[in-house]
Amino acid sequence: MKIASVVGARPNFIKLAPVHKALARNPEIEHTIIHTGQHYDFEMSEIFFKEFKLPKPDINLKVGSGTPGYQTGEMIKRIEKVLLRSGFDLVMVYGDTNSTLAGALAAVGSKTRxxxxxxxxxxxxxxxxxxxxxVLTDHISNYLFASTRTAVGNLRKESVQGDIVYSGDLSVEIVDEAVRAGAKSDVLDRLSLEPKSYVLLTIHRVxxxxxxxxxxxxxxxxxxxxxxxxxxFPIHPRTLKAIKDSRHLPALSRCKNLRMIKPLGYVDFVKLARNASKIVTDSGGVQKEAFLLKVPCITTRRNTEWVETVDLGWNKLVGSSDAQAIIEAVQKWAPVGKKPRAVFGQGKxxxxxxxxxxxxxxxxxEEN
Ligand code: UD1
Ligand code: UDP
Incomplete structure (x- = not known):
């Protein structure tokens, strides 16, 4: 059974890790990892392969950065070539990045499930x-693994044609493992931070x-x-570039309350998240992690796909056009009442x- 996983960006690698481990337990499965090259800095890519003990990608297509059309187009061309050459029984894609869509379109183009x-x-x-x-990836997939019951409902409402399975979310098992591994992380000491004495910030949405x-x-x-x-503030490269381009860097560097650091590996990041008093973020993955770690999350977006985190009171959407809303949430807001529930599955x-x-x-x- 020949399976290819197409990955390219930080959240793709993190999701690949437990799936690769699970596939590796079945000797009949030959699993090939195709890296599109969307993310290429050590802290955005290789660090995760090392940390999760993933094998080096079998193929790195080295597409790199570019406009969405250029990046996705180049990926599709190069992935399709690999798929046509090697003949896989299945292509797997993860999440919602350009690498996800490119892998999906290339699979369809090469008539691979x-x-x-x-x-x-x-x-x-x-x-x-x-x-x-x-949306596009879901509508052309044969097999759809939904993270939440809400996601299953969304797929049914859109009448997608593939086989839908409620799997729960991979983050439950990934976060559990990172918390265990975090016992050995010295990230708080390295940054001279006391538990619950700081707010963790991540920003990278376009x-x-x-x-x-x-x-x-x-x-x-x-x-x-x-x-x-x-x-x-572990800074994503897109954000660092935007801060530099908009000439905010000198003023931010003078902010005594702000610690700008390079992006972290996963175990260090989860340890930092777990020990934060609050998290301010626009990341999808980080909203889920905050919920699983029971850390109040303030999301600088107007909406979220992880609606359960908001409904259960652990995530507050404050948008990003009103500084006062962000400040008040950091200073005053706290989750009330509802306890986090196992809305992301049982870690399986x-x-x-x-x-x-x-x-x-x-x-x-057997059919063929
Ligand atoms: C991508 C995903 C986003 C995901 C994020 C995770 C899409 C459309 N977006 O956004 O869903 O949340 O990854 O982190 O796929 N750059 C570097 N080094 C790198 C990678 C990027 O310097 O290793 C810089 C480049 O200037 C690049 C910019 O960051 O143009 C944006 O990178 P890109 O992969 O296009 O989008 P992300 O913002 O990372
Ligand atoms: N993350 C990390 N180091 C960092 C920042 C984030 O390991 O310095 C992890 C974080 O735990 C999250 C994952 O990277 O689960 C992907 O997050 P990102 O915000 O890049 O993408 P999104 O989830 O929004 O697609």
């Missing part, structure tokens, strides 16, 4: 490139960086105003994905 892990999520905001990537100088300036205004709050997603794939592929192989 397609599985989408983390399918069915919707922000219902088509201004986000990720929303387009999710709408908060390159596409909106106003939103970026608003977030920066909030950082400056929160001068009595230590803010730790990778085994569920593998078992379903094996049984579906076996039945297809």
């Amino acid at each position: 397609l599985a989408h892990v983390e399918s069915g999520l919707r922000s219902f905001d088509r201004r986000m490139p990720e929303e387009t990537n999710r 709408e908060n960086t390159t596409a909106s100088p106003h939103n970026l300036a608003t977030i920066i205004k909030a950082i400056k105003a929160l001068k009595d709050t230590t803010i730790v 997603a990778s085994a569920i994905v593998r078992d379903r794939i094996v049984s579906l592929l076996e039945s297809k192989i």
Whole structure:
């Protein structure tokens, strides 16, 4: 059974890790990892392969950065070539990045069956490139693994044609493992931080960086105003570029409350997240992780695909055009009442994905 996983960006590698481990337990599966090259800095790519003990990608297509059309187009061409040459029984894609959509379109083009892990999520905001990537990928997938019951409902409402399975979300098992591994992480000492004495910040959405100088300036205004709050900010390369281009870097460097650091590896990041008093973010993965770690999350977006985190009171959507809303949430807001529930499944997603794939592929192989 020949399976290819197409990955390219940080969240893809993190999701690949438990799936690869699960697939590796079945000797009949030959798993090939195709890296598109969307992310290429050590801290955005290789660090995760090392940390999760993933094998080096079998193929790196080295597409790199570019406009969405260039990047996705180049990926499709190069992935399709590999798929046509090597003949796989299944292509797997993860999440909602350009690498996800490119892998999906190349699978369809090369008449290879397609599985989408983390399918069915919707922000219902088509201004986000990720929303387009999710919708298109879901509608051309043969096998759809949904992270939440809401995601299953979204897929049914859209009448997608593939086989839908509720798997739960991979983050449950990934975060658990990272928390265990975090016992050995010295990230708090390295950064001279006491537990619960700081806010963790991550920002990288297009709408908060390159596409909106106003939103970026608003977030920066909030950082400056929160001068009595230590803010730790592992900076995504897109955000660093936007900060430099908009000439905010000198002023931010002077902010005594702000610790700008390079992106971290996963175990260090989860340890930092777990020990934060609050998290401010526009990341999809980080909203989920905050919920699983029971850390209040303030999301600088107007909407989210992880609606359960908001409904259960652990995530507050504050947008990114009103600095006061961000400041007040950091200073005053706290989750009330509701306890986090197991809305992301029981931590068995990778085994569920593998078992379903094996049984579906076996039945297809018998049919042929
Ligand atoms: C991508 C995904 C986004 C995901 C994010 C995770 C899409 C449309 N977006 O956004 O869904 O949340 O990854 O981190 O696929 N850059 C570097 N080094 C790198 C990678 C990027 O310097 O290793 C810089 C380049 O200037 C590049 C910019 O970051 O142009 C944006 O990178 P890109 O991969 O296009 O999008 P992300 O913002 O990373
Ligand atoms: N992450 C990390 N190091 C960092 C910042 C984030 O390991 O410095 C992890 C984080 O835990 C998250 C994952 O990277 O689950 C992907 O997050 P990102 O915000 O890049 O993408 P998104 O989830 O929004 O697609």
